Amino acid sequence: xxxxxxxxxxxxxxxxxxxxxxxxxxxxxxxxxxxxxxxxxxxxxxxxxxxxxxxxxxxxxxxxxxxxxxxxxxxxxxxxxxxxxxxxxxxxxxxxxxxxxxxxxxxxxxxxxxxxxxxxxxxxxxxxxxxxxxxxxxxxxxxxxxxxxxxxxxxxxxxxxxxxxxxxxxxxxxxxxxxxxxxxxxxxxxxxxxxxxxxxxxxxxxxxxxxxxxxxxxxxxxxxxxxxxxxxxxxxxxxxxxxxxxxxxxxxxxxxxxxxxxxxxxxxxxxxxxxxxxxxxxxxxxxxxxxxxxxxxxxxxxxxxxxxxxxxxxxxxxxxxxxxxxxxxxxxxxxxxxxxxxxxxxxxxxxxxxxxxxxxxxxxxxxxxxxxxxxxxxxxxxxxxxxxxxxxxxxxxxxxxxxxxxxxxxxxxxxxxxx
Ligand code: AMP
Numbered sequence: 001x002x003x004x005x006x007x008x009x010x011x012x013x014x015x016x017x018x019x020x021x022x023x024x025x026x027x028x029x030x031x032x033x034x035x036x037x038x039x040x041x042x043x044x045x046x047x048x049x050x051x052x053x054x055x056x057x058x059x060x061x062x063x064x065x066x067x068x069x070x071x072x073x074x075x076x077x078x079x080x081x082x083x084x085x086x087x088x089x090x091x092x093x094x095x096x097x098x099x100x101x102x103x104x105x106x107x108x109x110x111x112x113x114x115x116x117x118x119x120x121x122x123x124x125x126x127x128x129x130x131x132x133x134x135x136x137x138x139x140x141x142x143x144x145x146x147x148x149x150x151x152x153x154x155x156x157x158x159x160x161x162x163x164x165x166x167x168x169x170x171x172x173x174x175x176x177x178x179x180x181x182x183x184x185x186x187x188x189x190x191x192x193x194x195x196x197x198x199x200x201x202x203x204x205x206x207x208x209x210x211x212x213x214x215x216x217x218x219x220x221x222x223x224x225x226x227x228x229x230x231x232x233x234x235x236x237x238x239x240x241x242x243x244x245x246x247x248x249x250x251x252x253x254x255x256x257x258x259x260x261x262x263x264x265x266x267x268x269x270x271x272x273x274x275x276x277x278x279x280x281x282x283x284x285x286x287x288x289x290x291x292x293x294x295x296x297x298x299x300x301x302x303x304x305x306x307x308x309x310x311x312x313x314x315x316x317x318x319x320x321x322x323x324x325x326x327x328x329x330x331x332x333x334x335x336x337x338x339x340x341x342x343x344x345x346x347x348x349x350x351x352x353x354x355x356x357x358x359x360x361x362x363x364x365x366x367x368x369x370x371x372x373x374x375x376x377x378x379x380x381x382x383x384x385x386x387x388x389x390x391x392x393x394x395x396x397x398x399x400x401x402x403x404x405x406x407x408x409x410x411x412x413x414x415x416x417x418x419x
Contacts, residue, residue, distance in 0.1 A: 327378070
């Protein structure tokens with residue numbers, strides 16, 4: 001029979017390092033989020049396509065080119081979520097959360113789907129930790145979510161990640177700036193890449209973060225939005241910076257950050273890793289403020305600010321760390337007659353909270369001990385008639401050290417895993 005392969009760009013996460021790295025990241029992130037009052041939300045991976053068209057923006061690459069969209073058996077157009085913010089906003093509106101509380105802090109962790117050109121750190125199914133705060137217009141909320149992002153990175157001991165900050169204005173100051181940008185880039189139209197020529201009409205701000213060398217060179221001479229912010233946007237941005245400095249968060253201003261999504265206003269930020277392992281996919285996270293989004297999706301006029309961290313890229317940055325854990329004990333049987341006793345001892349010790357493995361195939365002691373070595377267990381214990389009679393056995397360290405005889409009853413205490 002021919003084999004069926006997994007879908008390109010979507011990988012299996014297996015035990016032995018991959019899954020453990022994700023679990024570690026999730027656990028540490030949860031601790032940070034809990035301490036700041038964020039509650040976990042789980043939304044479906046499928047939504048009505050219209051949610052993303054309206055929430056992410058028709059002119060974006062995500063909606064225009066990258067969504068997995070299909071018709072279900074009832075003829076509805078559904079899409080696999082390409083990001084989480086729109087889904088969380090939908091849930092926020094659908095459950096009338098704003099009637100229940102003025103300030104809502106939510107997070108979610110899960111797979112996102114984008115039909116992207118693949119390379120290191122860029123996949124078609126990837127995992128994001130998404131953090132959102134609804135209800136606060138003021139800059140303290142921007143500063144809080146940004147600090148949370150950095151605290152999560154600190155909690156998983158990733159040091160070489162830098163915060164880059166920008167303000168992209170709002171509906172008061174952006175349109176006039178956008179006009180200036182269009183006039184500027186129109187002067188260079190022939191030299192822009194094909195995609196940026198299209199962006200000139202659809203989404204001129206996006207030309208600023210095009211990766212094409214020539215476009216970048218031209219963009220360097222473009223007018224900067226930071227020089228054209230209206231007074232309230234300028235004050236907001238200054239406050240965000242002051243509060244970040246107050247809590248010891250370092251950042252640099254990067255006037256070229258625009259974010260790919262239409263609904264951002266004012267604060268926009270990215271977390272950039274300085275590590276060659278990521279190649280050009282150096283952004284490990286990004287976010288910003290989206291004050292008009294809730295309303296544009298049919299909800300009340302509630303502001304929001306949030307970010308997403310890319311778990312796959314963070315995992316790449318943690319490569320080389322040992323995440324996989326190993327059994328506390330491997331129980332082997334001298335021969336077939338002792339199999340039951342070994343099997344029962346393992347069962348009893350698991351109930352006491354230990355991670356205990358056996359070779360359920362039975363077989364020779366030699367092959368069982370091979371399996372014990374392979375399992376990475378800290379200790380092995382061989383059960384035979386004498387051990388059963390004495391209810392004690394030789395505890396053999398598998399990674400160096402002297403064996404010693406111990407009563408079975410003491411094993412849970414001796415082997416208690418370190419917390
Ligand atoms: P975005 O939702 O595009 O702002 O992305 C937020 C973060 O998710 C990025 O900084 C990346 O770390 C991660 N990310 C986005 N797209 C991908 C992808 N295709 N594969 C892996 N990670 C991604």
